[in-house]
Amino acid sequence: MVHTQHELLDSYRDELDLFSIWMKNKGMTKATQRAYLSDTMHFLHAAYPAEVKKLTKMDVMRFMSACREKGAGDEARNRKLSALRAFFKALIELEQLEANPAALIAKSKQEKNKIPSYLEEDELEAFIHMLGGKHYGRNLCIVLLMAYAGLRVGEVHRMNVHDFQADGSIHILGKGRKWRVIPLPEQIQAVLRQAIEERVGAKQGKEQPMFVSQFGRRLSIRMIQTVADDAFKRLKADMPSLAPKRMSSHKLRHSFATMQIRSGTDIRTLQELLGHASIETTQIYTHIDNKQLQNAMNNIAAKIYVPVQKYT
Structure with a gap:
């Protein structure tokens, strides 16, 4: 019908x-x-x-x-x-129903430990060089927060000016309305301060959004995604080897997590930085780095003893 x-x-x-x-x-x-x-x-x-x-x-x-x-x-x-x-x-x-017909239906089994795509450090640098335009300072700050502080798009969208603290940390409202504190490296602090100085005055009541459009409204999630998407398009044109990869703003967060694991950050600390409710969600990043596997095997290469085979 x-x-x-x-x-x-x-x-x-x-x-x-x-x-x-x-x-x-x-x-x-x-x-x-x-x-x-x-x-x-x-x-x-x-x-x-x-x-x-x-x-x-x-x-x-x-x-x-x-x-x-x-x-x-x-x-x-x-x-x-x-x-x-x-x-x-x-x-x-709300006392309109007595039973939940969807409650006992099992969810589909999803592939576990699916490896997320991410950018290598040199690719990430190249990506950042692709940023430009009228709102360069604002857009650079947005990308740095996702790539080097691991913020989700929605978290960048919800940031207010007062979330940036005097000690250089940011207070982030994440999933489940849980707050977490991320101490920012000095380089990102400097870019963030500059972005605040250059931002258009907000026209939204008492709230002072960190990132605003040219019309003074809180920058939408779609516009934040577009900032990354446009840079990814230029990056793929400049680096054809990346063309088959599916790239989005969330891949910057994956890149951050990968860099943290490679730098030796323990899984519990990374869980806190990423704002994951479950350690299982964070553990996927311990499986994605083939370079670490190779390095681990190289570490014992010099200690391997193989006897010379004797033939009679």
Whole structure:
């Protein structure tokens, strides 16, 4: 049955409004709220015109199966399932439902220890040289914070001027609304101070966002991604060997973690720097450095004894 977005919203407006309120009260980021609402709308589009209270585990499984048939990977399906679990949980907590039909559906098994792509140190230097334009100082600061302090795009987006402390550290609001402190190297401190001096005055109430657009508004996540994407395009044109690699702003964070491991940073410290809730998430970076494996084997090369084989 073909139905319009307007019909869908009319049918499920109350449930979606309650879900939005619930997510805000849980302190979810705006990006998470948008993603969860989008995935929930996708599901309700498939379930229409059934009432939410009559939806079952089979309806959710049928939707997940349809997503697979249309080419959605494990990660995408797991994200959709997380959104639906949250949607039904919200309605239960708000006394609109009694059971969560998505709660007992198993997530798809994802490939473990998948090696993330990253830039080598010389490639990272070349990438930074690709920055330019009218807002060079601001853009340089953004890239340095992702590449040499390991910040996520959303964390750069949420930064305010007062998050940069007098002692040279930055206080970062990460996933799960957890704060962490990152002591910045002096080189990045200097660039950040310069960027603050040059920034356009913000026009957003009491908040003073660290990075603003030419119109004085907090720089959007998409614009921060675009700063990196444009530099990656120029880098690939200059270094054709990188052309097959999928590059995005998040790869700068991977590059930071790789450099930390190579420099001997222990896994617990790296977990704190990256703001990972679980050490398992951080441990992937202990597996990605083939150079360390080679160096480890080279360390014992001189100690290997192989007897000369005697033939009779």
